[in-house]
Amino acid sequence: MQKPSVTTDHLDAMQLMEFDACTRCGECLKWCPVYDVIKSGAFSPNGNGSGLVKGYTPRDKVGDWKQFMNAGYGLRAKLFSPKKIPESVIQEFSERLYHCAACGVCGSVCPAGINTTGLWDSLRTSLVERGNGPLQSQEFFTEVIPEYGNPYRADQQNRLQWLPDDIEVSESADIAYFVGCTVEYKTPLHAVSVVRILKRFDIPFTTLGEDELCCCADLISIGHRDTENIARDFARRNIEQLIERGVKKVLFSCPGCYQVAVDEWPRYYGDKLPFECVHASQFVFELLDKERRWTNRIDKTVTYHDPCHLGRQMGVYEPPRDAIKRLPGVNFVEMERNREFQRCCGAGGNALREGVSDLTGEIAKMRVQDAVDVGAELLVTSCPCCFLTLDGGNGNGNGSNGNDNGNGAGVVVEDLATLCARSLGLI
Numbered sequence: 470m471q472k473p474s475v476t477t478d479h480l481d482a483m484q485l486m487e488f489d490a491c492t493r494c495g496e497c498l499k500w501c502p503v504y505d506v507i508k509s510g511a512f513s514p515n516g517n518g519s520g521l522v523k524g525y526t527p528r529d530k531v532g533d534w535k536q537f538m539n540a541g542y543g544l545r546a547k548l549f550s551p552k553k554i555p556e557s558v559i560q561e562f563s564e565r566l567y568h569c570a571a572c573g574v575c576g577s578v579c580p581a582g583i584n585t586t587g588l589w590d591s592l593r594t595s596l597v598e599r600g601n602g603p604l605q606s607q608e609f610f611t612e613v614i615p616e617y618g619n620p621y622r623a624d625q626q627n628r629l630q631w632l633p634d635d636i637e638v639s640e641s642a643d644i645a646y647f648v649g650c651t652v653e654y655k656t657p658l659h660a661v662s663v664v665r666i667l668k669r670f671d672i673p674f675t676t677l678g679e680d681e682l683c684c685c686a687d688l689i690s691i692g693h694r695d696t697e698n699i700a701r702d703f704a705r706r707n708i709e710q711l712i713e714r715g716v717k718k719v720l721f722s723c724p725g726c727y728q729v730a731v732d733e734w735p736r737y738y739g740d741k742l743p744f745e746c747v748h749a750s751q752f753v754f755e756l757l758d759k760e761r762r763w764t765n766r767i768d769k770t771v772t773y774h775d776p777c778h779l780g781r782q783m784g785v786y787e788p789p790r791d792a793i794k795r796l797p798g799v800n801f802v803e804m805e806r807n808r809e810f811q812r813c814c815g816a817g818g819n820a821l822r823e824g825v826s827d828l829t830g831e832i833a834k835m836r837v838q839d840a841v842d843v844g845a846e847l848l849v850t851s852c853p854c855c856f857l858t859l860d861g862g863n864g865n866g867n868g869s870n871g872n873d874n875g876n877g878a879g880v881v882v883e884d885l886a887t888l889c890a891r892s893l894g895l896i
């Protein structure tokens with residue numbers, strides 16, 4: 470008997486039920502940032518500007534995979550034989566599935582409670598396994614990360630090249646700062662800001678330096694969770710190094726690293742982690758609560774962009790807002806889409822930014838426009854990938870604060886730690 474064209478191997482029982490739970494109500498279509506830019510004509514997946522949108526919505530993806538499963542496992546398949554799905558149809562589905570930032574807002578608004586990002590992860594894993602994923606433009610992650618230990622082809626020995634001379638790193642300490650590849654190599658000012666704030670409060674810390682290895686969030690997000698053992702191997706080596714340094718708490722600047730550490734590291738390690746993981750915005754900014762020695766007033770209208778990984782996925786919404794509101798001279802405003810209903814910046818970690826950068830750029834412009842619409846002069850975020858994407862406006866941001874964001878809107882994009890450090894006169 471013919472085998473089903475797609476398998477259900479990477480779907481658990483709950484996920485199988487989720488395909489049936491979709492009522493095709495269309496709520497997710499109102500929120501999906503990818504669908505928004507395709508529908509507006511700003512981005513055309515097939516490059517012909519036709520505004521073709523079929524197949525790119527969250528609802529289409531759920532429905533299309535359900536049909537694939539019916540062809541392989543439905544009643545007709547059981548009575549007769551699984552119906553073969555043409556390879557071209559599966560490949561086209563795969564291309565559409567990877568045109569997604571995995572932002573998760575479709576799951577937040579779904580009345581049926583479908584965990585869409587969990588589904589996308591599992592489907593991508595299945596597609597990688599049968600040779601249909603990821604996008605060709607994302608394949609380099611699978612070669613570069615194992616070879617270099619980071620996705621930027623950077624020298625591991627330069628991991629701490631951003632470290633200022635006035636900062637001392639302890640060999641071992643209760644607190645470790647897991648800086649992350651993007652901050653170390655692309656937005657070093659964010660790291661300088663964090664360590665200067667730690668120094669201001671006399672908190673000794675350690676880092677892994679050249680021993681730090683990529684969290685592999687991008688590999689996981691493109692579906693290489695189990696087909697490659699790199700993520701597991703790197704996680705174990707990072708964990709062992711942190712244990713050797715006697716760490717009790719690990720601070721993360723990048724929400725992607727933070728989420729992988731909380732959600733994946735215990736599974737890779739095979740046990741509960743012997744240290745606590747927190748995002749820098751939860752730890753460092755608590756320190757600011759009693760701070761009264763502000764050097765610089767902000768005197769601007771400021772809004773905050775929730776990174777998908779930090780907000781929707783990890784539930785950290787208030788600490789960054791609290792920190793911003795404490796700074797002198799801040800007029801804080803919310804964008805219309807905020808917290809769990811936030812609009813993604815378009816980066817999708819780095820996976821969509823590297824995979825389909827034009828699509829990312831158009832989503833970023835929409836997010837910047839959200840800030841313009843509420844009169845913000847400063848658009849603050851607490852993720853290096855969001856920062857680069859919003860600052861560039863076209864997916865090619867150079868991370869230099871104060872640059873035009875690419876759509877001429879004139880909003881300055883700022884990292885939260887950097888904004889706090891500036892206000893304290895530390896940078």
Ligand code: SF4
Nearest residue numbers: 491492494495497579
């Ligand atoms: S919101 Fe949920 S139930 Fe409604 S169409 Fe989208 S996935 Fe299906």
Ligand code: SF4
Nearest residue numbers: 501569570572573575
């Ligand atoms: S995860 Fe985000 S980008 Fe992907 S389908 Fe859902 S709403 Fe659209």
